[in-house]
């Protein structure tokens with residue numbers, strides 16, 4: 229083999245370094261680009277990245293790991309080329325074991341705070357459908373680039389779910405109030421053109437690598453800022469949005485659990501889950 233070829237292969241190998249998140253699971257994968265210092269965090273729970281307890285814990289650990297290892301930014305994406313995330317794993321909410329439900333909802337609240345308040349610049353390369361909490365993951369990031377042909381939004385009201393305040397906030401942090409309110413009340417899922425029109429997403433990409441490049445460019449736009457000053461300014465800008473959850477996480481947890489355990493919610497969920505399963509068998 230020519231020396232130049234070997235050099236090129238070495239360079240290719242060096243470009244992306246996988247880092248573990250200490251728990252050995254592959255539910256999320258983290259790769260840091262050695263050249264840019266930007267970490268790509270990939271959701272990797274087949275078939276549709278539905279967020280169960282284990283994925284939420286893993287995701288939270290990976291976000292923290294990315295901050296600890298001094299990465300310059302975080303790009304959130306999916307290993308599935310049709311689904312970014314299908315939101316919460318509905319099986320966690322259906323006739324739940326109460327101890328697991330508590331752990332699950334705590335993990336959800338913690339993960340959202342970690343992503344929403346992350347010290348590093350964050351961007352979502354949305355390479356598939358981003359439904360409900362899938363959309364919340366994307367809106368917790370500072371920038372969104374999406375591929376055509378997919379839907380994004382929070383359609384909870386269509387299926388009889390009331391959205392908890394932090395989910396509301398993640399919409400309100402990117403959309404004007406009247407658009408957020410209308411979309412939530414309609415249970416609207418946005419097409420890419422609609423999402424771009426209301427600025428729910430920032431850019432359209434023509435493939436996953438293009439989306440990653442666009443996200444990296446956004447993150448690069450902070451190159452000349454001082455990281456601590458940037459992080460503190462972001463925290464201050466977002467302080468009001470997280471006040472409720474930071475001041476009273478247990479109260480927020482209690483309210484959600486009470487709601488999830490109502491016969492009304494459980495019956496609606498049962499019908500929805502049955503529909504989802506029969507659709508996937510068509």
Ligand SMILES: CCCCC/C=C\C/C=C\C=C\CC(=O)SCCNC(=O)CCNC(=O)[C@H](O)C(C)(C)COP(=O)(O)OP(=O)(O)OC[C@H]1O[C@@H](n2cnc3c(N)ncnc32)[C@H](O)[C@@H]1OP(=O)(O)O
Nearest residue numbers: 278314315316317318359360361389392484487504505508
């Ligand atoms: C005042 C206080 C208020 C407190 C409020 C408290 C609680 C609020 C309660 C709930 C809040 C919820 C937020 C959420 O995120 S709920 C999740 C909502 N998500 C969805 O509805 C997405 C449903 N899925 C889809 O639309 C499609 O699957 C999708 C477009 C994502 C992909 O389609 P595709 O055709 O590729 O794949 P499918 O064949 O449909 O699915 C494959 C497989 O996966 C199962 N599945 C899909 N989504 C979920 C899910 N979210 N949870 C669990 N399982 C899911 C699907 O059933 C198939 O399974 P199988 O039949 O192959 O076993």
